[in-house]
Amino acid sequence: MRRLWRGLSPAATVYGLLLAWEGVCRAGLVTPFLLPAPSAIAWRLGQQLLAGDLAWHLALSLYRTLVSFALALLIAVPLGLAMGRVRGVRWFCEPLLAVGFPAPKIVFVQVFMLWFGLHELPKIAMATLEGIFPILSATYLGALGVDRSLLWSARNLGTGEVRLLWKVVLPAALPQVLNGAQIALPICFIVVFVTEMLLGGGGLGDAMMLAQRFADSRGVFAGIVTVSLLGYGTMRVVAWTRRLLLHWHVETQVRQL
Amino acid sequence: MAVKIEARGLYKVYPRDKGEAVPALAGLDLQVYENEFLAIVGPSGCGKSTLLYLMAGFLDATAGELLLDGRPIRGPQRDCGIVFQHFALFPWKTVKGNILYGLEERKVPRAERERLARHYIAQMKLTGFENSYPHQLSGGMKQRVAIARTLALDPAVLLMDEPFGALDAQTRRLMQEELLALWERKKKTVVFVTHDVREAVYLADRVAVMTARPGRIKAIVDTRLSAAARRHELLESEELVAKANAVWALVREEVEKSAALGE
Numbered sequence: 001m002r003r004l005w006r007g008l009s010p011a012a013t014v015y016g017l018l019l020a021w022e023g024v025c026r027a028g029l030v031t032p033f034l035l036p037a038p039s040a041i042a043w044r045l046g047q048q049l050l051a052g053d054l055a056w057h058l059a060l061s062l063y064r065t066l067v068s069f070a071l072a073l074l075i076a077v078p079l080g081l082a083m084g085r086v087r088g089v090r091w092f093c094e095p096l097l098a099v100g101f102p103a104p105k106i107v108f109v110q111v112f113m114l115w116f117g118l119h120e121l122p123k124i125a126m127a128t129l130e131g132i133f134p135i136l137s138a139t140y141l142g143a144l145g146v147d148r149s150l151l152w153s154a155r156n157l158g159t160g161e162v163r164l165l166w167k168v169v170l171p172a173a174l175p176q177v178l179n180g181a182q183i184a185l186p187i188c189f190i191v192v193f194v195t196e197m198l199l200g201g202g203g204l205g206d207a208m209m210l211a212q213r214f215a216d217s218r219g220v221f222a223g224i225v226t227v228s229l230l231g232y233g234t235m236r237v238v239a240w241t242r243r244l245l246l247h248w249h250v251e252t253q254v255r256q257l
Numbered sequence: 258m259a260v261k262i263e264a265r266g267l268y269k270v271y272p273r274d275k276g277e278a279v280p281a282l283a284g285l286d287l288q289v290y291e292n293e294f295l296a297i298v299g300p301s302g303c304g305k306s307t308l309l310y311l312m313a314g315f316l317d318a319t320a321g322e323l324l325l326d327g328r329p330i331r332g333p334q335r336d337c338g339i340v341f342q343h344f345a346l347f348p349w350k351t352v353k354g355n356i357l358y359g360l361e362e363r364k365v366p367r368a369e370r371e372r373l374a375r376h377y378i379a380q381m382k383l384t385g386f387e388n389s390y391p392h393q394l395s396g397g398m399k400q401r402v403a404i405a406r407t408l409a410l411d412p413a414v415l416l417m418d419e420p421f422g423a424l425d426a427q428t429r430r431l432m433q434e435e436l437l438a439l440w441e442r443k444k445k446t447v448v449f450v451t452h453d454v455r456e457a458v459y460l461a462d463r464v465a466v467m468t469a470r471p472g473r474i475k476a477i478v479d480t481r482l483s484a485a486a487r488r489h490e491l492l493e494s495e496e497l498v499a500k501a502n503a504v505w506a507l508v509r510e511e512v513e514k515s516a517a518l519g520e
Binding site for chain 1: 310315335347350358390407
């Protein structure tokens with residue numbers, strides 16, 4: 001019985017909630033406009049899937065998220081490593097990090113619209129900017145905390161100062177780098193979604209805004225469900241990637257027990 | 258005997274952001290002879306590790322001269338291999354990967370790399386663990402990997418910073434015997450930092466006793482044991498006990514001074 005409960009419990013919460021939701025709607029306690037039933041939303045999702053426009057919006061949002069996430073990684077990881085190891089870089093970047101990290105960078109969206117127009121660039125730039133900070137901060141602290149004897153060993157075995165950054169500092173700081181990346185990915189996702197809502201140009205955010213303008217609450221909820229599933233899916237992929245990259249780490253062994 | 262490493266009037270001061278700078282070494286003179294086994298003992302915080310890091314080229318001296326083969330030491334060099342107390346293995350690399358690392362960085366040809374890695378894996382009794390990761394190994398095994406990694410580059414000087422300090426007593430004893438056997442087979446200059454007087458006397462030809470901080474050499478004691486006393490099956494010999502007591506008398510004075518300084 002206990003084992004059955006344990007196997008069910010994570011999914012059971014979601015199923016239970018869905019059943020209750022369906023019940024409330026079927027009983028007519030709320031109007032379908034304010035809260036459409038899960039079955040109605042599923043029906044709509046099916047229709048959108050068949051029509052192909054869901055796949056299109058999904059692909060657009062996913063494309064923007066992944067490009068901005070990759071750009072954020074490419075900028076923040078080398079910069080974070082350098083901040084951890086090179087005094088001049090640390091001196092220059094630390095105040096920027098301290099001011100920039102807590103600031104809500106989404107306020108730049110209008111400025112970015114002026115600079116970059118309405119198409120892909122402002123959305124990707126916005127999401128990249130938001131994604132950089134958690135990765136930069138985690139990589140920097142990770143690089144700063146690398147054991148001195150590890151660096152000295154590598155120096156002793158023939159590694160030069162610059163090579164040290166990616167031969168030793170990066171792998172040693174990798175658990176922290178991935179922590180930052182795991183925070184940055186959903187942030188990129190959220191920002192892409194919000195900029196799509198604000199600027200249009202296709203994608204799940206735009207599709208939901210459109211559905212709202214036509215008072216199509218099923219469409220709005222279908223969007224919410226899609227975004228939630230997409231977010232959950234990407235996080236699973238990231239967790240799996242983490243285990244793959246950190247197969248040498250104690251953390252991975254513990255989780256397998 | 259030829260001098261391998263020479264320190265003349267060596268000073269090392271650690272700067273601090275606030276308050277006074279901390280002097281670690283104050284005018285230290287020392288000669289390490291070629292192919293000898295020299296142990297350095299002294300109270301905690303006396304600067305013995307600092308001296309070793311200066312020899313390895315990780316730190317720069319504040320003043321004075323430090324020479325390897327008559328040339329000043331500037332930065333890490335191939336001739337000086339180091340082994341740390343906490344192994345400092347690359348946790349993302351396997352046993353074999355760790356041993357290969359230095360050979361790859363020094364651009365040793367592939368076939369030669371493989372041969373050397375196999376040789377040291379066998380010599381350090383690591384066969385069967387080639388593909389294990391450091392966190393899967395015991396402390397003694399980790400230190401064997403670290404020693405193999407350093408020896409693979411065949412340095413003329415082996416610097417050891419309390420290499421057996423983190424091991425249990427039995428493993429430590431076996432590792433000491435193995436290190437001696439290794440050194441007897443293939444002579445190298447060994448500088449061995451420890452706070453264990455018995456270990457120093459058991460292993461070394463000479464033991465350098467350092468003063469309380471700031472460190473200088475207080476005395477150098479000849480501790481070469483007879484072959485009988487070094488026979489591995491003996492736990493303690495009278496000769497070893499007598500020499501260890503003599504060294505301990507010197508160290509004790511400094512430990513007491515160090516304690517009086519509130520350290």
